[in-house]
Ligand SMILES: Nc1ncnc2c1ncn2[C@@H]1O[C@H](COP(=O)(O)OP(=O)(O)O)[C@@H](O)[C@H]1O
């Protein structure tokens with residue numbers, strides 16, 4: 226059976242709040258198999274049901290329908306304290322009356338482990354997250370990043386099989402967030418624990434995950450490796466949410482998709498069908514309108530030039546929707562520049578245009 | 584700076600007139616001699632304090648040890664202590680229940696807790712006595728249901744006094760506990776369960792330590808008035824079992840021995856103050 230390779234298997238999982246006309250389906254029809262030892266990310270906008278899903282796995286909440294199996298064992302009705310799962314809470318939830326060492330050793334104390342073992346594990350965990358010397362501090366004497374590390378060490382101390390992390394980096398400043406990303410990823414590799422990581426930040430998800438489940442409206446929109454999610458978005462929502470693609474309405478014709486103001490783009494599909502073309506802003510070359518070649522899109526007019534340091538971005542008018550193009554600075558293409566009012570054409574990289582149904 | 588001091592004046596004045604002055608006066612009276620029909624004579628004397636522990640023979644003036652008053656003090660402490668523990672056991676779940684209701688129900692529940700206070704304490708205490716009497720509705724119901732042969736001795740004993748103390752001071756326990764639970768971060772409870780704590784372990788290792796300030800506040804608010812309470816022992820105890828409050832009252836009314844009453848009050852205040860200091864010190868030590 227495949228089952229035994231899965232750390233956590235969710236089958237037909239749903240959670241509905243309220244009932245009758247005011248019923249709200251926070252989660253519906255979730256089927257996921259999270260593999261052992263993987264860094265699995267739930268990515269989606271605020272309110273899409275990520276926390277609800279984590280709470281179901283942790284056992285704080287019960288599903289309305291469906292099943293959860295952890296390492297092949299159905300955990301229906303099993304209280305949180307009995308599940309081999311620990312959580313890093315969004316706002317850490319550190320015990321304010323306990324020191325760092327006492328916080329980290331909490332779970333082992335609850336499990337009635339011998340003192341010597343607790344002391345040894347606490348020392349190891351404190352070292353693992355780099356908090357040596359802070360053992361006797363209380364949570365209110367720690368910075369945000371330090372609290373984050375305590376929360377992590379506390380959840381890892383009892384040796385969970387699955388670690389749930391609910392937006393653990395969202396309360397940190399940008400620089401620290403960057404560093405914690407690498408540290409978390411390294412920690413996951415070292416410990417070999419299955420991480421289920423929740424975030425609304427696509428960069429975070431892409432940088433850290435083995436696989437990502439993109440969620441919206443309580444459902445999984447796409448499941449795949451970061452490359453798959455980014456390069457081959459399954460639908461409009463994923464294309465837009467991850468990396469902000471240009472989404473252009475088009476209609477299938479005999480030679481391809483016909484888009485207003487852009488011409489015909491080679492693609493196959495039922496003639497007459499309404500489709501959406503998804504093109505990443507960085508996978509378009511921008512050139513002066515004169516040297517128009519077959520396959521180029523346009524002509525279009527530069528409406529805005531946006532300087533962003535390492536990138537130069539243009540907003541182009543002339544198609545059904547405004548198009549965004551991003552050029553990296555430096556290198557060959559870095560020399561190119563345009564001003565508002567310039568007439569330009571676009572040349573997509575091969576395979577850059579994805580045709581999405583509707 | 585000057586304005587600062589000026590603004591402080593009303594509160595300082597109030598404290599001086601209504602707290603410091605009466606305490607000073609009480610302490611002063613306790614070391615003077617009693618006048619024959621109440622009041623004091625301005626003649627220093629330690630007699631009031633001697634009387635706390637010794638009985639003076641009316642013929643030869645010899646002192647013999649007398650534990651009566653110590654016993655009353657001890658009984659007061661025990662009664663107030665038991666009432667405090669009972670209030671805690673009833674108050675904590677009640678406050679927890681109220682604090683976890685939706686907002687609209689919360690204010691209703693809080694109002695219900697305070698409703699008894701719209702009625703005077705004397706009236707409430709007498710109403711409780713009427714309930715507990717041999718001919719009262721409780722005994723009546725027990726007998727008509729065949730649960731008791733004769734009336735149970737519910738009134739005029741320590742049980743009745745305890746019940747009276749609990750019913751009069753329970754809100755003082757519930758309200759500070761409610762405030763503490765209201766501020767309690769419930770994700771800490773989830774964290775405890777997540778970290779393999781059982782229900783009881785979560786209560787002991789997380790809830791109680793975090794609610795400690797509220798528990799201490801509630802405990803003091805019940806214990807301190809409880810130890811000096813006057814009405815409950817007087818009415819529900821039928822005057823048979825004295826508590827410190829009654830003893831003090833008697834000195835100013837029947838016996839007309841003001842210095843002795845003042846000495847008892849001073850002792851009561853000192854005991855309370857010492858208890859307060861001990862609690863504050865422990866709290867401060869645990870903070871550090
Ligand atoms: N206890 C609850 N009662 C009613 N609705 C809830 C409750 N918890 C969450 N929801 C709703 O469920 C949806 C998903 O919430 P949540 O899982 O917290 O989203 P996320 O973590 O992705 O931001 C939201 O629309 C939220 O309003």
Ligand SMILES: [Mg+2]
Nearest residue numbers: 275276277391
């Ligand atoms: Mg959330």
